[in-house]
Amino acid sequence: MELQATEDESEDHSGFYLEFLKFNEGVGDHELPLEGADMRYMPTCLGYLRTDVSGVAQLWDQSQIRKLATRLGYDFADMVIYDPKFGRPPLARLKAQATRLDAEAVIVPSPEHFEGGEIPGTLVQQLDVITVNPEETYARRTMSPLRDLPPARADGA
Incomplete structure (x- = not known):
């Protein structure tokens, strides 16, 4: 998971949200996001x-x-x-x-x-x-x- 900021960042940091990412092993020092590695709905x-x-x-x-x-x-x-x-x-x-x-x-x-x-x-x-x-x-x-x-x-x- 990563902490991401929105464009209009304020002092109270209310513009932050969590983003779930899963990575493949990349080439060299780079990691690539996996396709379809998003959060899934659970009833x-x-x-x-x-x-x-x-x-x-x-x-x-x-x-x-x-x-x-x-x-x-x-x-x-x-x-x-x-x-x-x-x-x-x-x-x-x-x-x-x-x-x-x-x-x-x-x-x-x-x-x-x-x-x-x-x-x-x-x-x-x-x-x-x-x-x-x-x-x-x-x-x-x-x-x-x-x-x-x-x-x-x-x-x-």
Whole structure:
């Protein structure tokens, strides 16, 4: 990484930015930048668990969420921990954090961390929901359901 200055450098140095460069071994004393060696986008994800479900395994569940996020190529942003003794709605903070961080997915230890042991449909409308055990993904729909499309005819008419 290099520290670069903008044209209008001021005394507070607010015109600085970081630039990621990767170099080939060059000829002689010169190094050449690699083609395509720019920073890559990683989708953001959150972790979510309930303290009453995890119990004494809470730290283990958190580490399993982080491991799965790394393996799947997500930028892990935050762990949302719900404790029912505070009486707040269980998914309110998770949905707010997901919106604020523009998250693509939430990873949970198991479906039991949701009411009734079922993945909430309202959450799947906003985020992909990934469970650690069993490892499953409940993906958002990116297109309208097929039943909303006009029926196709086999004869081409």
